[in-house]
Amino acid sequence: MTNIHDIARLSGYSVSTVSRVINHQKYVADEKRAKVEAIMRQLDYVPNRVARDLSNGQTKTIGVVMPYANHPYFARIIDGLVSAAFAAGYKITLLPTNYDLTIERRYLDQLRSKAYDALIFTSRSSSLETLEKYRKYGQIVLCEDPGDDRPLAAAYTDREASYVNALQWAQHHGFNSMGVVLSRNNIISASTRVTRSAYQQVYGKLDSRNLFVGAVTYEDGYRAGEYFAQLQPGVDAVFTNGDDIGAGVQQYYLDHRLAPIPTIGQENLLSSRLLKFSTIDHHLEALGTAAFKLATGQTTTHELIKSEFIRR
Amino acid sequence: MTNIHDIARLSGYSVSTVSRVINHQKYVADEKRAKVEAIMRQLDYVPNRVARDLSNGQTKTIGVVMPYANHPYFARIIDGLVSAAFAAGYKITLLPTNYDLTIERRYLDQLRSKAYDALIFTSRSSSLETLEKYRKYGQIVLCEDPGDDRPLAAAYTDREASYVNALQWAQHHGFNSMGVVLSRNNIISASTRVTRSAYQQVYGKLDSRNLFVGAVTYEDGYRAGEYFAQLQPGVDAVFTNGDDIGAGVQQYYLDHRLAPIPTIGQENLLSSRLLKFSTIDHHLEALGTAAFKLATGQTTTHELIKSEFIRR
DNA sequence: GCTTGACCTGGGACCGGTTTCATAACTTAA
DNA sequence: TTAAGTTATGAAACCGGTCCCAGGTCAAGC
Known part of the structure; x- marks a missing residue:
């Protein structure tokens, strides 16, 4: 697998310069930029995602905790979530729990291990206190009204x-x-x-x-x-x-x-x-979208989605 | 954030030894193992997932390419996929395409960048030739019968x-x-x-x-x-x-x-x-499960799921 | 007594990037 | 003419782990 050092060596420039080219930073001479790009194309080089994530300290991935994957309630939320994440260049990882506390805890620890930038709980078994304890390791978003003065972000319907x-x-x-x-x-x-x-x-x-x-x-x-x-x-x-x-x-x-x-x-x-x-x-898609925005810190800490009663 | 070097320093042992403790390897004296574990607990330490992935060269994550997230056909496949992945300690990331070729290509490049260990195409717009070109960067699984002599893994229904x-x-x-x-x-x-x-x-x-x-x-x-x-x-x-x-x-x-x-x-x-x-x-859940097993190389390269006609 | 092998340990290279910092050349303004 | 700023570049530290390898101890077998 070819890496940034190969590109640097073959181009005759330093790793720093290649990195600048990759990230479209300024302060690279046009001629060098062109040459580095040519070599990258020639060697069919793509930067390693995991290495970048490690260096950047973020994964642009959000974990979505839900009891079951195939349930229309969660499917609709996920739909909104996935659309919003896609538009923002984020990835969505599905985390099924079957309402098992131990499994929820496992995902919280994965947040701690920096596997995700944020965790969205579409439903939960853990107490709010437990979730708050993990807040310092990354954003945590609830899909319910947590009540007043709770430090967790939340998107919910009325x-x-x-x-x-x-x-x-x-x-x-x-x-x-x-x-x-x-x-x-x-x-x-x-x-x-x-x-x-x-x-x-x-x-x-x-x-x-x-x-x-x-x-x-x-x-x-x-x-x-x-x-x-x-x-x-x-x-x-x-x-x-x-x-x-x-x-x-x-x-x-x-x-x-x-x-x-x-x-x-x-x-x-x-x-x-x-x-x-x-x-x-x-309007669960909107709920998902709102939850995503909270997860990435684009919105304030609470978001209310209006529900609609459909008479038939 | 506390890391493995902190644990090593505080325990007085080397990073190698701490790593051995983390990974439950043998050849660590009981007394040292105990001390290291105590310190890890005390500092509330969890190994960084991204660093491990980088070092190990795999992410235990599988990307699932699908046109829409909220469609029962794909939802059922994903359901099977998520269950199988969960049981095997893998993560599933959802990759919506809306049948856009450019977007599919983007996901293929993410496979190349080692963001995923494998890619499962529940549906596709790209040609088989294109997909085969990316085969060398990771496992690629199709959810259709690709015909004879195709080098891609596939799970499909009759x-x-x-x-x-x-x-x-x-x-x-x-x-x-x-x-x-x-x-x-x-x-x-x-x-x-x-x-x-x-x-x-x-x-x-x-x-x-x-x-x-x-x-x-x-x-x-x-x-x-x-x-x-x-x-x-x-x-x-x-x-x-x-x-x-x-x-x-x-x-x-x-x-x-x-x-x-x-x-x-x-x-x-x-x-x-x-x-x-x-x-x-x-039996789309079974299809999803089979696709997962192919993605992780647990099964041979083709898997046929029986369909069932339900008369009403 | 000496070889063999199991057990234990740490140094340091490595995974593949990003970023800080020092250095230098070349402009521009005072 | 000189101080200050802009552009350009590379060395090396850093992100946080894994693992190879060299070196050491100790008991069993001959």
């Missing part, structure tokens, strides 16, 4: 407002007993906290009988549908944590020839369009 | 067999005029080539009037549906290049109160389940 808005709309349409589907029943999960809070504001205390926990996929939603269909007294609508899950709920009712159950989904995916139920679009 | 199988099934059910939807009408696109070939085998020459090109999303599929609905003489079924596109076709017919049009999709996504049309599952 979930609470949009949830309240959607639930009020449902209540106004006469749905008085609302089922709720969540992924994790966990204080660490921002979406869980916010859903509970919004429900509380509109419907009052959430009876745990009206709650189905542990839904991530369509199949989970189908099981949630089964749960609600058999519930006595039943619910007359369901608020779900995702369109595909909502689709599962509806499909259960459909398959069992029950009266259709009004459903509110999230993410505005194809499934809610096909089944024509209302949904909340959190 | 598309042709599954297409022929699906089309024969359709013909057997009395569908004699079959519409076809493609993404790109391009010899470089393996899926286009194979679709044409399979169609030829079952239905004979493909009349371009029965062909709709340029479909990637649901909306594109909807437009394809409009096209076929107005076609005279019409088609009595449609073979599409993806479930979401198939869903678009069906939805157009539904929205316009036309008789439902039998559709064959691909990828076995939620949309084909909800709308209950047949599809071909290419």
Whole structure:
């Protein structure tokens, strides 16, 4: 493999000069610049990325921590992230956790080892305190509202407002007993906290009988549908944590020839369009883009993305 | 930032010894190993990833070239890829191209610069000749059948067999005029080539009037549906290049109160389940896993994944 | 007693770049 | 005429690791 020293030797100039040519710096005589460039072309030389990264102390790479790679919620965020990173000449590395604390810790240590310039947590299991501890090793961006006075950067959607808005709309349409589907029943999960809070504001205390926990996929939603269909007294609508899950709920009712159950989904995916139920679009691509800008320090420390309630 | 020299100095031993401790090599006295480990813990030391990569001449990172990040076809491949990479201690970096040749070339040059150990092309615009030229800089894996005697590694599904199988099934059910939807009408696109070939085998020459090109999303599929609905003489079924596109076709017919049009999709996504049309599952996660193994040289140079026709 | 081999250790080259600094020539302004 | 600034260049330190090799100790085998 040919390196910068080879180019220097063959051109007769110093490594410094070659480096200047590579980086398009001034203070290189035109004639020497031309000769060095010619030799680089001739030898088919490309500077070693890793060596430059070591010397520069940065990798222009951002690690994106997420529980699962193939989930529409994260896929949409990643989409925005990848576009923004591409435009800025950054690379995105995918870091799956399956919500495992040990694995999250491993990625934090990789940040410490300078493998990434920044870490974006699209979701997390670690405590805020843990994340803050690692802040000094690189930028850390959250995709949730960490609350006041937290030193971590964060991009998030106005979930609470949009949830309240959607639930009020449902209540106004006469749905008085609302089922709720969540992924994790966990204080660490921002979406869980916010859903509970919004429900509380509109419907009052959430009876745990009206709650189905542990839904991530369509199949989970189908099981949630089964749960609600058999519930006595039943619910007359369901608020779900995702369109595909909502689709599962509806499909259960459909398959069992029950009266259709009004459903509110999230993410505005194809499934809610096909089944024509209302949904909340959190504009997750924009969330990803905002998170990227925070990660590279282009923006202030907090960024709010407006969510949109889509009535169907 | 504390480095290996600090640890060496503070422990009173040499850098070599510290390095041995870090890498759990033998030939270090127990007492020294213990002391070095204590000091590393105390100083909260983590070896610099980039420096190790430079010295080792590898990054344990694999670049995944794909046209769009947020498309279910690529998302499923990436899912398999990320899981396999995680299990093997590798990192996956996403490289979007939007099918731009210049951008693909940029990624090939990054392979040359040793930024990645290998490159996986989930789809491509570059010619095979171009890719082969870069082979010497690192492993290059294709997600299509490159044909005989090509020096590139490849993981692919038995598309042709599954297409022929699906089309024969359709013909057997009395569908004699079959519409076809493609993404790109391009010899470089393996899926286009194979679709044409399979169609030829079952239905004979493909009349371009029965062909709709340029479909990637649901909306594109909807437009394809409009096209076929107005076609005279019409088609009595449609073979599409993806479930979401198939869903678009069906939805157009539904929205316009036309008789439902039998559709064959691909990828076995939620949309084909909800709308209950047949599809071909290419087991793309397995494809991703296989591609990863090829990229790291764990497997031979070609890997065939069986596709599955799902009748609905 | 001497060879052999396993165990242990540190110096220093090496991976491939960037950057600081010293030096020098050549302008320009006072 | 001289001080100050601009342009141009290379030596060498530096980023933070890995690893080869030379040198030393010590016990087993003959």
